[in-house]
Amino acid sequence: MPSLDRLLTKPTTALGAVLVAVATLGLAGCATSTGETGPGNAAASAEWDNTFPASDAVSVEKVNFGNRLGITLAGDLYMPKNIDTSVRHPALIVGHPYGGVKEQTSGLYAQQMAERGFVTLAFDASYGGESGGTPRNIASPEAFTEDFSAAVDFLGTHQQVDRDRIGVIGICGSGGFSLAAAAADPRIRALATVSMYDMGRAMRQGLNDTVSEDQRKANLAAAAQQRWAEADGAGPQMVAGTLEELTPQAGAVDREFFDYYRTPRGHHPRATTEFTLTSQPAMNAFFPMTQIEAISPRPLLFVAGENAHSRYFSEDAFARAAEPKQLVIVPGAGHVDLYDRTEIIPFDRLTEFFDQNLA
Numbered sequence: 001m002p003s004l005d006r007l008l009t010k011p012t013t014a015l016g017a018v019l020v021a022v023a024t025l026g027l028a029g030c031a032t033s034t035g036e037t038g039p040g041n042a043a044a045s046a047e048w049d050n051t052f053p054a055s056d057a058v059s060v061e062k063v064n065f066g067n068r069l070g071i072t073l074a075g076d077l078y079m080p081k082n083i084d085t086s087v088r089h090p091a092l093i094v095g096h097p098y099g100g101v102k103e104q105t106s107g108l109y110a111q112q113m114a115e116r117g118f119v120t121l122a123f124d125a126s127y128g129g130e131s132g133g134t135p136r137n138i139a140s141p142e143a144f145t146e147d148f149s150a151a152v153d154f155l156g157t158h159q160q161v162d163r164d165r166i167g168v169i170g171i172c173g174s175g176g177f178s179l180a181a182a183a184a185d186p187r188i189r190a191l192a193t194v195s196m197y198d199m200g201r202a203m204r205q206g207l208n209d210t211v212s213e214d215q216r217k218a219n220l221a222a223a224a225q226q227r228w229a230e231a232d233g234a235g236p237q238m239v240a241g242t243l244e245e246l247t248p249q250a251g252a253v254d255r256e257f258f259d260y261y262r263t264p265r266g267h268h269p270r271a272t273t274e275f276t277l278t279s280q281p282a283m284n285a286f287f288p289m290t291q292i293e294a295i296s297p298r299p300l301l302f303v304a305g306e307n308a309h310s311r312y313f314s315e316d317a318f319a320r321a322a323e324p325k326q327l328v329i330v331p332g333a334g335h336v337d338l339y340d341r342t343e344i345i346p347f348d349r350l351t352e353f354f355d356q357n358l359a
Contacts, residue, residue: 050103051266052340057081058114067126067150069143074130075123075151076102078114083160090165090358091119091158093151095174097339098139098199099241099272101129105171105339109194112342113169116351119161121151125174128272137238137272139279141177141200141286148181152188165189165358169350171339172310173197176288179317182298183291190357192301192350195338196314200286207253207309216284223280230278239280241273253309260336289320296322299357303346305333326353 048054061077083089092113096106102122110120126143127133133143148168156163167190170178175196182188205211211219226237242261243254250258260266261273300321304314306329318327330337333344 049268050107051268052108052111055111055115058111060111063121063154065150065154067143067146069126069133069146071126071143072132073123073126073147073150074102075121075154076107076110077158078107078110078120078122079160080114080117080119083119085160088162088165089117089119089160090167090354091121091155091161092354093148093155093166093168094120094122095148095168095170095178096122096125097171097195098173098197099128099275100172101268101270101272103268104266104271106169106174108340108342109169109171109345112345112347113350113354116347118354119155119158121155123147123151124270129270135236135276137236137275139199139275139283141180141282141288144174144177145180145184148178148188149185152185156187163187167191167354167358169194171195172335173199175313176200176286179292179295180286180288183288183294186298188298190299190301190354191295192303192353193314193317194303194345195305195308195310195335196302196317197310198288198313198317199283200288201313203280203283203286208312220281220284223277226277237277238274239277241275256309256334256336260339266340289317292317292320293322297324299324299326299353301326301328301350301353303328303330303338303349305330305335305337307333308335308338310335 057080059079059081063075063077064072065075066072092110094106094110096102096104100106102124106122110122114120124131125147126140127136127138152166155161155166166187168178168182168188169192171194175193176198178191178193182191204216230236242257243250244262246255246258261271302314302318304311314327318325328346328349330344330346333341338345
């Protein structure tokens with residue numbers, strides 16, 4: 001087997017595939033994070049720098065709010081311009097793909113759902129984007145799960161929001177984190193996931209569960225050695241994310257993410273392309289499906305592309321979840337297609353689901 005150092009920089013085996021999955025699959029953003037952003041910077045970037053056009057029917061406000069861990073999160077609050085301010089409304093929290101930022105996919109979904117009458121919030125997860133948390137580029141399943149409950153706190157105290165009608169859309173990696181949040185937080189009244197990734201399973205087992213137990217142990221051993229190195233004064237070692245350039249050896253999944261994160265289609269300079277190697281043990285220990293049955297009787301909707309490499313995550317979660325639950329397979333769609341292809345994203349089905357379950 002190639003050395004782990006080589007796998008971290010140029011993955012070519014099943015272990016290499018899972019290392020890529022940790023930082024890319026649905027997952028990582030398209031530019032190296034500088035680590036310079038943090039709390040309070042939402043106001044500083046008030047000009048529109050999203051990867052999709054602004055809607056004339058929706059107003060957007062930069063907001064900040066804190067989570068239970070003392071981290072200040074940055075968000076974009078979307079609201080229909082014709083909203084009736086005399087009553088409180090249902091609200092949706094939208095979580096971005098692993099390593100993404102609110103100016104990409106989650107913001108697009110938030111704006112689209114605001115056009116359909118919801119108050120919506122897209123936010124940057126802890127340790128990334130304009131949100132706080134140091135050191136930067138940490139992958140923390142506890143923090144990423146807590147962020148959703150913190151968003152519920154924020155929306156539930158907003159004058160236009162009915163705190164008893166708050167739902168969540170979790171996209172890609174946020175799908176798994178939002179499932180864990182909903183299992184523990186009954187204030188999330190309805191949950192939809194789109195192109196969902198179970199990041200714990202992806203870390204432990206790789207895509208399609210191809211990582212062996214020996215490879216998983218080698219991965220954890222490398223992270224343990226890096227902890228010793230950092231305890232002795234070394235700097236962090238990073239797990240690489242999306243390819244910086246396509247090569248003939250690039251696989252279909254790499255090409256799919258490159259087309260979004262490394263091109264004008266979805267590129268954003270605050271997205272994260274790498275996470276610390278020492279984050280991997282915590283991700284290995286993340287099992288968001290173990291309490292999925294506890295979400296019942298609150299409703300679940302799983303949306304996945306027919307041709308998505310990640311489809312099995314949604315199908316397995318659907319099989320484990322208790323009723324009421326729905327599974328929508330989008331014909332002809334891949335994983336990343338559901339990030340921004342508005343002509344095939346089933347927004348009408350999402351609207352119907354939340355209209356019925358946040359009534």
